[in-house]
Amino acid sequence: MVVVMDLQAAGEQVQTVVARLEGLGFKAHLIHGIKRIVIGAVGDRRALDLRELELMPGVERVVPIMKPYKLVSREAKEEDSLVTVGQTVIGGSELVVCAGPCAVESREQLLAAARLVKQAGARVLRGGAFKPRTSPYSFQGLEEKGLQLMAEAAAETGLATVTEVVDAYSLEVAVQYVDILQVGARNMQNFRLLQMAGRAGKPVLLKRGLSATIEEWLMAAEYIVSEGNEKVILCERGIRTFENATRNTLDLSAVPLVKNLSHLPVIVDPSHATGDRRLVAPMARAAVAAGADGLIVEVHPDPARALCDGQQSLNPAQFAAMMQELRAVAAAVGRAA
Numbered sequence: 001m002v003v004v005m006d007l008q009a010a011g012e013q014v015q016t017v018v019a020r021l022e023g024l025g026f027k028a029h030l031i032h033g034i035k036r037i038v039i040g041a042v043g044d045r046r047a048l049d050l051r052e053l054e055l056m057p058g059v060e061r062v063v064p065i066m067k068p069y070k071l072v073s074r075e076a077k078e079e080d081s082l083v084t085v086g087q088t089v090i091g092g093s094e095l096v097v098c099a100g101p102c103a104v105e106s107r108e109q110l111l112a113a114a115r116l117v118k119q120a121g122a123r124v125l126r127g128g129a130f131k132p133r134t135s136p137y138s139f140q141g142l143e144e145k146g147l148q149l150m151a152e153a154a155a156e157t158g159l160a161t162v163t164e165v166v167d168a169y170s171l172e173v174a175v176q177y178v179d180i181l182q183v184g185a186r187n188m189q190n191f192r193l194l195q196m197a198g199r200a201g202k203p204v205l206l207k208r209g210l211s212a213t214i215e216e217w218l219m220a221a222e223y224i225v226s227e228g229n230e231k232v233i234l235c236e237r238g239i240r241t242f243e244n245a246t247r248n249t250l251d252l253s254a255v256p257l258v259k260n261l262s263h264l265p266v267i268v269d270p271s272h273a274t275g276d277r278r279l280v281a282p283m284a285r286a287a288v289a290a291g292a293d294g295l296i297v298e299v300h301p302d303p304a305r306a307l308c309d310g311q312q313s314l315n316p317a318q319f320a321a322m323m324q325e326l327r328a329v330a331a332a333v334g335r336a337a
Contacts, residue, residue, distance in 0.1 A: 002031075002076045003039040003053065006060045013058030014039070020056065024048055029228065031077050036060075040071045042226065069218040069262075071225040072232070077263040083203050083231045085160040085179050088123045090203075090233055091265030095330045095337040096294035098124035098162055098267070099319060102309040103131050103139060104146035112301040114153035120320040121327075121337070124180070125150065125159040126296055130170040131308065132186060139307040143170075147177035154179075162205055162296075168196060175200050185209050185237060185272075188220050198227025205296070207235040207269065214254055218262055234258060234266045235296060236287075238273030247275025247312070250283055255290040267294035271312045277303070280314060281322040288329045288337075297322075 003021070005014055014030070014037055021028045026043035050062050065075045083090040090096045099117040104110050104127045114125050129146030131139060142149070147163065154161045162180035165171040166187060174181060180203045187193050188209035197204045204224050208217045221232050236255060238248025250273035258266050268287035270280045284295050300306045300313040314322065323337075330337035 001041050001045065001050075001062055001064045001070075003041060003062050004060045005037045005039065006058050007036055009037065009058030009060075013056075017053070017056055017059060020053070021048075027226065029071055029226070031071070031230070033077055033079055038077060040076050042070055067261075068215065069222040071230075072218055072221045072262045072264055074261060074263055079263065080259075081230060081232075081263045081265060083233055083265055085124070085203055086158075088160050090267070091293045093334075093336055095288060095292075095326065095335045096124065096267070097122045097323065097326070097337075098126045098294065098296040099299045100126040101128075101300045101306065102298050102313065103128040103307055104142050104149050105139075105307050107149055107152070109301060110146075110149045110153050111156065113299060114157045114159060116301065116316045117299055117319065118157045118159055120316075120323045122323075123160065124296075125153055125157070125161050126182075126298075127153075127161070127163055128308075129163050129174070130166050131164075132166050132184070133308070144173050147174055151177045165193070165197065167193065171196055171200060175202055179203065180205050180233070182235075183207065183220075188212055188217065191220075191223055194220055194223035195227055198224040198229040201229060203231040203233060204229065205233045205235055205267075207237050208239065208251075208254070210240045210248070212239070214258060214261070218258070221262070221264060232264050233294075234262070234264050235269055236266065236273075236292075237269035246273070246279065248273050250274065250287075252283075252286055252290045255287065255292050259291055265293040266291075267296055268292045269296045271296075271298040271309070271314075275312050277312055277314055277318065280312065281318070281325060284322055285325055285329050288326055288335070289333060291333070295326075 131141035270283035
């Protein structure tokens with residue numbers, strides 16, 4: 001349930017309600033909206049007399065939440081959440097594009113990628129340092145050295161950075177170097193990792209699992225938010241269906257649906273969704289038209305020589321052309337790009 005505090009509620013009244021909830025065994029989370037403060041309370045409602053709670057000073061009303069995901073639901077927070085990373089705001093009026101190589105391969109490769117995506121208008125640099133691959137013989141990433149290169153690229157270009165974490169060790173190292181932690185599709189239901197990411201305090205980009213329903217995806221986000229970290233960005237990256245002409249099936253209907261169900265920002269990954277660079281720009285345009293708050297796109301200075309996912313990576317000219325097209329689509333749906 002959520003406890004909606006009155007507009008004029010004093011800070012001590014809010015803390016009194018929180019203390020009362022925690023005394024009854026509830027886990028209380030303060031959700032700061034634009035107009036008011038809401039207290040999300042997770043626990044056994046049978047332990048609480050709702051009428052007693054509604055009569056407490058400063059309480060406007062108590063709203064039971066029927067959905068299994070509580071804190072990430074629109075019922076908990078009506079207005080859109082904004083995730084701020086440096087000078088970049090994800091979930092606001094501006095379309096935010098994250099771009100860069102699938103994997104950090106070398107200093108020269110990453111700096112070249114960072115410079116070109118910055119020039120084309122990207123706001124966040126993506127790059128994989130820990131690369132869990134289907135085959136154990138595939139390139140597995142540069143690990144901490146790759147993260148150090150990400151930090152160097154960020155210092156030169158001013159871009160924010162995002163990288164995938166796959167376990168406790170990679171998370172512990174990554175928080176020292178990057179701005180956003182990514183939990184990939186394979187780890188969407190790695191609940192221990194989600195909890196650790198929540199406690200890390202940094203923004204978390206949570207990708208939808210290969211076969212996850214929307215409810216399961218939102219429940220995964222709930223694990224992060226329940227640890228006190230509201231800075232979660234959801235990422236639709238395609239799901240596994242019977243279709244094999246593309247790498248995955250991009251579920252663009254998930255974008256407006258999830259934005260109706262949740263206050264969290266939603267971005268789209270057309271690279272992993274399609275697995276084909278020829279389809280990336282059209283799906284990126286469609287994602288923006290569907291209401292996505294941003295995109296995460298794979299870009300490589302020389303895709304033919306990429307150590308992973310070269311077939312779905314855009315080259316510099318293709319990325320610049322896509323960014324120009326996106327500006328027109330964004331303007332048509334009332335967004336800046």
